[in-house]
Amino acid sequence: MSNPAADVARVQxxxxxxxxxxxxxxxxxxxxxxxxxxxxxxxxxxxxAKVEAAWAAAGALSKRPAIQAETAEILQRRPSQTPAHVTFRRYGLPAAITATVVTLGVAVAWLNFQPQPSFTTRVGEQRLVVLDDGSRVRLNTDSVLRVRFRKAERRVILARGEAFFEAAHDAARPFIVEADGTRVHAIGTKFDVRRDGDAVRVTLLEGKVKVAQKDTAGSATLIPNQQLTVADGRVSAPHPTDAAEAAAWTSGRLTFRSVALEDAIAEVNRYAAHKVVLDGPPALGRQPITGVFDTGDTKSFADAVGVLLDLSAKSDSDGVLRLTPRAPSRAPSA
Known part of the structure; x- marks a missing residue:
């Protein structure tokens, strides 16, 4: 049963x-x-609006000696002793004026306001986070996640990078992931959300999610083994994908199946402090490669690609791995 007084206090x-x-x-x-x-x-x-008005009114009163003295006394107390609302009847202030002193409560809120948690990973790092509701989030390399749980919803904001979500079931509080204006609504499901520049990619493994762009009317619903991308304010049509393969990074693996070499290198570099650089003609970057590689193991990747495409893999003095076509061997002279 709803408690109106408690609801008003919460909103305030x-x-x-x-x-x-x-x-x-x-x-x-x-x-x-x-x-x-x-x-x-x-x-x-x-x-x-009431908070803003009260704060503005209190600004005009703050120079009065009586209020300055009382404010100093309040601020010297421990937070547990500080009342949320103070009146100054002993100074004979009119009731309409004393009501504005509720802004002292706002000042206390300012000093004691604690933002909800945020989680980050460095380049090459992955991290498993268990949220207060039991939902599990695995953050991929170089990612930032902010938690904004409320009474009526569970919202998290993917500010950068990629995360795999296992949302705990709670029909009364939908689980919402927000990423650059894209909203993913889910109840009891497993899905991956990745930000690539201004684009957001969503892949569903289990359950059902609705993806929408909040500044447009575009939206789509995913079923397992489907994926879509939101870019330029548009939600693409869902298309089939191997969702388990897309989420293979959660087990420390990268799986490529006929992926262009330049795209594979870009993916490998997400996990690497020392990058892989391809020095060669554009056509070389479009060559397809297939394989499974450990995240962060750039040397094994470079060596394997070198064998597959006859490339030389050498490290610079700064640690960069350069892939270059091998020089053709010369036939022995007669």
Whole structure:
């Protein structure tokens, strides 16, 4: 059964938290999008407007000696002793004015506001994260994930890189992954989301997900072993794929089946501190290769490609592995 008083208190607390966050020196575009989404609710917008108005009113009062003294006393107390709402009847302030001192609660929220967790991986690193709801997320190389769980939904933001999700089932709280304006809605499912520049690729292994671009009307639903890409504000049609192969990176493997050499090198380099560079004609980069390689093992990859395509693999002084066509052997002179 709903508790109206508790709901009002929650909305007021969220409004104070958003006001504190938005007035920091640094805020990300993803956080601004979250705030905009939160504010679409009329009750949220009204609560935020009250916080702004109270803060503005308190600014005019802050120079009064009585309020300065009381504020200093409050700020010297431990957080557990600081009341959320303070009145100053002993100074004879009118009720309409004392009501604005609720902004001291906003100041406390500003000082004590703790953002929800974020997780990162370095180049070549993978990381398994278990979220509060039991969902499991495996972050791929050079990735950033931010958690934004709320009462009515579980949202995570893939700010960079790639992640494999095993969303715990909770019909009352949909699991949403957001990546550069793309939203993936899922309930109890396994799927992969990858950001490549301005494009987002979604691959489904189990369950069912709906993919949408929030600034357009485009959307599509994936079933297992399907994949789609969102780019330039457009959601592509789902197409068949080997989802297990696409998610092979979660077990530390890269699987290539007739993949252009230049694309394979780009994938291998995602995990490598020392990159592989192909020096040769454009046609060489389009040569297809097939094989299974360990993530981060650039030397084994370069050696294998060298054998497959008759290339020389040599390391520079800075650690870069260069692949170049072997010089044709000269026939012995008569």
């Amino acid at each position: 607390s969220e409004a104070a938290g958003w006001f504190a966050r938005l007035n920091q020196l640094s805020i990300t575009t993803d956080e601004l999008r979250d705030w905009r989404d939160w504010k679409r609710d009329e009750a949220n917008a009204a609560a935020y």
